Amino acid sequence: MKTHSFYEREERELISINITPLIDIVFLLLVFFMLATSFIQKSTMEINLSSGKTIDIETQKNTVILILNKKGLIYLNNKLINTSSIRNEVTKIISKNPEYRVLIKSHKKIAVQKVIKLIEEVRLAGTNNIKLVNLEK
Amino acid sequence: MTTKKKIKQINLIPLINIIFLMLIFFMLAGTITTIDPYKIKVPESIIKNDPLTPFLTIVVKKNGEIFIDSKNRKKELKKKNYLEILKARKPSEISLKIDSETPSEYFLKVLEILENEKIKKVVVETNYIKK
Numbered sequence: 001m002k003t004h005s006f007y008e009r010e011e012r013e014l015i016s017i018n019i020t021p022l023i024d025i026v027f028l029l030l031v032f033f034m035l036a037t038s039f040i041q042k043s044t045m046e047i048n049l050s051s052g053k054t055i056d057i058e059t060q061k062n063t064v065i066l067i068l069n070k071k072g073l074i075y076l077n078n079k080l081i082n083t084s085s086i087r088n089e090v091t092k093i094i095s096k097n098p099e100y101r102v103l104i105k106s107h108k109k110i111a112v113q114k115v116i117k118l119i120e121e122v123r124l125a126g127t128n129n130i131k132l133v134n135l136e137k
Numbered sequence: 138m139t140t141k142k143k144i145k146q147i148n149l150i151p152l153i154n155i156i157f158l159m160l161i162f163f164m165l166a167g168t169i170t171t172i173d174p175y176k177i178k179v180p181e182s183i184i185k186n187d188p189l190t191p192f193l194t195i196v197v198k199k200n201g202e203i204f205i206d207s208k209n210r211k212k213e214l215k216k217k218n219y220l221e222i223l224k225a226r227k228p229s230e231i232s233l234k235i236d237s238e239t240p241s242e243y244f245l246k247v248l249e250i251l252e253n254e255k256i257k258k259v260v261v262e263t264n265y266i267k268k
Contacts, residue, residue: 026157
């Protein structure tokens with residue numbers, strides 16, 4: 001009986017696998033993926049370069065002028081406007097005449113983020129006919 | 138004696154399970170990113186477009202320094218240099234990687250140059266944020 005129990009114990013010990021190296025490798029992989037991966041979703045925004053090189057007096061009639069001044073205030077056709085209402089206002093104007101062009105005049109010191117935000121709002125209003133120029137004030 | 142030995146052993150199986158789950162999550166949900174040598178924080182956008190793999194990337198830093206591709210990392214390009222590169226490579230589309238805090242005058246200056254060089258497509262790299 002004694003010998004039998006001894007063999008049984010030995011058999012059990014042999015079956016167990018040392019999983020420590022596996023855990024080490026999995027830990028290393030986990031650390032690698034945690035450090036190397038990013039959850040930021042990259043996107044792109046196309047800029048229309050051919051939306052009117054020169055803006056003469058004739059075409060300015062069909063132009064919506066958006067001014068972004070140094071303080072970050074936005075003016076739509078010389079009228080102060082909130083960022084949230086740009087989309088609706090531009091949509092109203094464009095729905096009357098789809099050939100309207102949007103001229104964005106931004107102060108040269110204003111951050112690109114604000115200009116991109118403005119372009120985005122105009123895009124969402126339904127037009128891609130945008131021209132960017134520097135505000136000469 | 139045997140019962141004491143058994144108590145001392147820690148069961149590692151739940152730990153391994155959790156680590157495996159975390160590993161699978163990071164492998165599937167994340168995307169492996171390359172280190173950005175310019176440390177540029179691109180503008181945020183609520184419009185989602187698929188990122189392109191353009192022929193040429195122009196990098197504009199916060200202070201207005203301009204770089205083309207990642208090869209010219211340490212060398213700032215003057216207008217003459219990048220015009221030469223643009224003329225030599227004649228890219229049909231260009232990706233613009235610009236810092237969100239860069240003054241817009243540099244952004245418009247680059248766009249003007251690209252317009253003069255008759256580049257067909259210019260895309261600005263952005264980070265998509267859910268509204």
